[in-house]
Amino acid sequence: MRVGFVGRGTLGRDVLKGLIDNENIEIPFVINCRVTPEVGAGRDVFEKMALDNNIPFHFSNTLNADKWISYIREQNVDLVVAMLWLDTIGEEVISGARLGFLNLHGGMLPRYRGNACSNWAILNKEDQQGLSVHLMEAGKLDSGPVVLQEIIPMTDRTTIKELMDHIDKRGAELVLQAVGMIVRDEYTLTSQNEEKALRCYPRLPRDGEINWHDAAEKIERLIRAAGDPYPGAYSFYSDVRDEGRIKKMTICSAHIEEHPTEFCAVPGHVLKIQDDLKRAVVCGDMKLLVLDEIRIDGISSDPVSSFRTVRQRMGLDTEILLNELWKLKERLNA
Known part of the structure; x- marks a missing residue:
C-alpha cells in the first residue's frame, strides 16, 4: 500500500519510523511543517529520515495550495497519515488519497475536539482522557469517522507532561496499529455523534x-x-x-x-x-x-x-x- 506522510514533532517521528519499518508500505513522500517547542522533533529529523530511506522530502506550512493538491494526486497514494499538522486540510487535498487522511487526536472524540484538549481535561477535573485515530473530514478539526480509540485514565495528580508523554508514546503505537488494520482491510469506521461534541479553543501563556x-x-x-x-x-x-x-x-x-x-x-x-x-x-x-x-x-x-x-x-x-x-x-x- 502506498502511504504518504505529512506531519511534525516527536509523535510524527515515531509514526514515520514505524511506517518505514513496515515492509507492506511504500512511502512516496514526506512533507514536514513548522515546529513548535512543545511538539518536539523538527525539520532536520524528518529530512534525515527521508533522505536515509530514499523518500522525497518537502517542507511547507500549508497543504491547501494548488502545488500540493496536484503533487499529492500525482503520487497515487492509498492513504496519507497526518500527524500534528498545523491547520485544517481541504477537500481537494484529502480527496487526493484513495482512502483519505488518517489523524491521531488526543481526546475521546467527539469530546475534546480542537486545541489544548489535555490541558482543558485537567482543568475540567476529568477522570479520563483518550486517544482517537480517525479519518479526517475536510476543513474541520477532529471530525470524521473513528478507526480506533483508547482511554487514558487520569487522577487528581495527573500532569500535562504525563498526558503528553503518554499520547506521544501510545499514540504512535495506536496509529501504526490502525494503519496495519487498513492495510489488511480489517477495520470498521464509527461515525462521531455530533450531539456529544465538545470543542476546545487554544490556551495562551x-x-x-x-x-x-x-x-x-x-x-x-x-x-x-x-x-x-x-x-x-x-x-x-x-x-x-x-x-x-x-x-x-x-x-x-x-x-x-x-x-x-x-x-x-x-x-x-x-x-x-x-x-x-x-x-x-x-x-x-x-x-x-x-x-x-x-x-x-x-x-x-x-x-x-x-x-x-x-x-x-x-x-x-x-x-x-x-x-x-x-x-x-x-x-x-x-
Missing part, C-alpha cells in the same frame, strides 16, 4: 496567571495543566526583601494543606509553615497551596530561601503598578 482568590483546588489544577512543556502557572509579585523589585514566580509543583489552626490572612499571602520548613500561599477558600518546586524569573529556586519574611504577598495591586509607572516616567524625563 497568559492563561497561566494565578488568581489567588480562586480555590486552592482550582489553582492546583492550573499548575498541573499549564506546566512543562508549557510556560507554567505563575504569579508576579513585588519582592519586599529586594527593594520592591517585581519578579515572576512560576510554580512547577505544589500540593494543598490545611492551616493547623484557625487563622486570618488575605489570599496571596505567603506563610511560613511546619516550623519554617515550608512555604505556602493562602488561597481564596483559605486553604494553603504549599510550594514544592518553583522558578523565580526562570531560575529554579528554593521556596524557603526565596521567601524569608511573613510580609510577602503574591500578585500586583494598583499601588504597586502606579509606583512602577511613576518610576518609568521619572526615568523617561531624566
Whole structure:
C-alpha cells in the first residue's frame, strides 16, 4: 500500500519510523511543517529520515495550495497519515488519497475536539482522557469517522507532561496499529455523534496567571495543566526583601494543606509553615497551596530561601503598578 506522510514533532517521528519499518508500505513522500517547542522533533529529523530511506522530502506550512493538491494526486497514494499538522486540510487535498487522511487526536472524540484538549481535561477535573485515530473530514478539526480509540485514565495528580508523554508514546503505537488494520482491510469506521461534541479553543501563556482568590483546588489544577512543556502557572509579585523589585514566580509543583489552626490572612499571602520548613500561599477558600518546586524569573529556586519574611504577598495591586509607572516616567524625563 502506498502511504504518504505529512506531519511534525516527536509523535510524527515515531509514526514515520514505524511506517518505514513496515515492509507492506511504500512511502512516496514526506512533507514536514513548522515546529513548535512543545511538539518536539523538527525539520532536520524528518529530512534525515527521508533522505536515509530514499523518500522525497518537502517542507511547507500549508497543504491547501494548488502545488500540493496536484503533487499529492500525482503520487497515487492509498492513504496519507497526518500527524500534528498545523491547520485544517481541504477537500481537494484529502480527496487526493484513495482512502483519505488518517489523524491521531488526543481526546475521546467527539469530546475534546480542537486545541489544548489535555490541558482543558485537567482543568475540567476529568477522570479520563483518550486517544482517537480517525479519518479526517475536510476543513474541520477532529471530525470524521473513528478507526480506533483508547482511554487514558487520569487522577487528581495527573500532569500535562504525563498526558503528553503518554499520547506521544501510545499514540504512535495506536496509529501504526490502525494503519496495519487498513492495510489488511480489517477495520470498521464509527461515525462521531455530533450531539456529544465538545470543542476546545487554544490556551495562551497568559492563561497561566494565578488568581489567588480562586480555590486552592482550582489553582492546583492550573499548575498541573499549564506546566512543562508549557510556560507554567505563575504569579508576579513585588519582592519586599529586594527593594520592591517585581519578579515572576512560576510554580512547577505544589500540593494543598490545611492551616493547623484557625487563622486570618488575605489570599496571596505567603506563610511560613511546619516550623519554617515550608512555604505556602493562602488561597481564596483559605486553604494553603504549599510550594514544592518553583522558578523565580526562570531560575529554579528554593521556596524557603526565596521567601524569608511573613510580609510577602503574591500578585500586583494598583499601588504597586502606579509606583512602577511613576518610576518609568521619572526615568523617561531624566
